Amino acid sequence: MINISSIIEISGTVAFAISGAFSAMQKRMDIFGVIIMGFVTAIGGGTIRDILIGDTPVSWMRDYKLPLIILGTVIAAILFKKYIKTFKVTLFLFDALGLGLFTIIGIQKGVSIGLNPGICIALGTITGCFGGVVRDILLNHIPLIFHREIYATACIFGGMLYFLLVGYLDINIVKVIAITVICSVRIIAVKFKLTLPKLYV
Amino acid sequence: MINISSIIEISGTVAFAISGAFSAMQKRMDIFGVIIMGFVTAIGGGTIRDILIGDTPVSWMRDYKLPLIILGTVIAAILFKKYIKTFKVTLFLFDALGLGLFTIIGIQKGVSIGLNPGICIALGTITGCFGGVVRDILLNHIPLIFHREIYATACIFGGMLYFLLVGYLDINIVKVIAITVICSVRIIAVKFKLTLPKLYV
Amino acid sequence: MINISSIIEISGTVAFAISGAFSAMQKRMDIFGVIIMGFVTAIGGGTIRDILIGDTPVSWMRDYKLPLIILGTVIAAILFKKYIKTFKVTLFLFDALGLGLFTIIGIQKGVSIGLNPGICIALGTITGCFGGVVRDILLNHIPLIFHREIYATACIFGGMLYFLLVGYLDINIVKVIAITVICSVRIIAVKFKLTLPKLYV
DSSP: OOOHHHHHHHHHHHHHHHHHHHHHHHTTOBHHHHHHHHHHHHHHHHHHHHHHHTOOSOGGGSOSHHHHHHHHHHHHHHHTGGGGGGGHHHHHHHHHHHHHHHHHHHHHHHHHTTOOHHHHHHHHHHHHHHHHHHHHHHTTSOOGGGTSSSSHHHHHHHHHHHHHHTTTSOHHHHHHHHHHHHHHHHHHHHHTTOOOOBOOO | OOOHHHHHHHHHHHHHHHHHHHHHHHTTOBHHHHHHHHHHHHHHHHHHHHHHHTOOSOGGGSOSHHHHHHHHHHHHHHHTGGGGGGGHHHHHHHHHHHHHHHHHHHHHHHHHTTOOHHHHHHHHHHHHHHHHHHHHHHTTSOOGGGTSSSSHHHHHHHHHHHHHHTTTSOHHHHHHHHHHHHHHHHHHHHHTTOOOOBOOO | OOOHHHHHHHHHHHHHHHHHHHHHHHTTOBHHHHHHHHHHHHHHHHHHHHHHHTOOSOGGGSOSHHHHHHHHHHHHHHHTGGGGGGGHHHHHHHHHHHHHHHHHHHHHHHHHTTOOHHHHHHHHHHHHHHHHHHHHHHTTSOOGGGTSSSSHHHHHHHHHHHHHHTTTSOHHHHHHHHHHHHHHHHHHHHHTTOOOOBOOO
16 A cells, blocks of 8 residues: 555655765766665665664665665766756655654664654654665765755754654554654755754864 | 685685775775775675665675685785786686676575565675675765766676576576676676666656 | 773773763764764674674663763763873773773673684674674774774783683683783773784775
């Protein structure tokens, strides 16, 4: 059954895969590199989460669907690379939606194995953000989320809200609120070019 | 009992360890760095595979032999560093053999825990190639296999052949064919300087 | 109950967290980046150890205390960043103590699951040193311990001593000796600017 949650997950995965494939093409990688970068960006966060909690084989290995979607996405991204920029805003919105959903998926995995709220929020943030961290390491960059734009902050904020509300409201309503908040914080941050202050010594 | 498969595995491990140690010396690392780079290159792929499928403690921790072989190899590489280039062709052939064997080892591990063929091929490719990826990350390079030479492609090709033939021929014959194909594709690619087309945006 | 071992572990964690936070501020990361770098440096080694042996969820996820200490430490490091250099010697001593203790913790985890001595020493060295390796990868540097200063060597040396003595002396005495030796080797190496010879080809 395809439900709202699946549609968001697929949209987010597609957006993450395109982001990885696109940055690989900017570095002039070959087709294998572009495919791997698409995969790593899309599934990296969930993979690190599964490894940290010992939920193995990691989830993409047990699920035919997601790897096929990523492969199809990357091939489409290669074929239509000229037009990717046209969809920039759409992709950004998918990415923000995916960020919200992935964070909540990570939090719920943590809750399901009895981890405490702070650790669950960390797990959610890792699920949402660390695909991008692995992508940046492979591209030989300092991870973008450590010094640009509000990204992880949105996850942490949404995660805290999740645990504040979870005792008072229906779980599905809490999830929708948390995802909406993460997504909104991210969109507002980009629209108004909000960043965290840089620290230095 | 030493059999053909063990001999290939040891040859491949030796070649991978030398490749890691050699690139560490090119970056003027100290002896500890050279040893670690030899290890990481030789066992990195199998380690990532074992972590992804949850087969822990990872295999090199349960096997006295392989770490000792790697340590001996790296020490020999340091002592005879002037002469490594003399064995360049031999090492390249060992490396190609190891690539083939490691890929098939990875595929069979996947099959043994019931993963589907596509995932098994990914697992084989990770086993064969990701030691080099970790090596390149530690050397602060963009992984070579993402933008130069046909390497992972050979694994994927050999892996697909494995699953095409496995229903029709004896498993040992299939393994020999797949290893031979991976090894041959790799050798032909290097001999004729074949590369995948670079993509860019 | 707070005992000597807990105090050393906390001191070491604090020193490692400050080292990570400080290097993040040198790269002008934002507050999120600084926090993550503090965490990764403090818990990276133990996390890699736990993943390699399959002891999951990794230890910091099961322990409220350590993440809170790290968070507090990083916030203090940000607030008092001007004064960090004043405590340089103190921090270095904490770091050396932590290195010794973490190495022995790693070795004992290996012993407890029946790994052989050589692998246990590797596990101890990973516990003590690989937080710094992850920190350097995220900073886009070649890991410091591969080409500067005696660091891992101290762990390996102390680990070998541990196994030489463990049959003859009380286990607690062996631990104290091994930690003292690792700590001393590290301090002496820094004081007299000892390094391992660089290798090159």
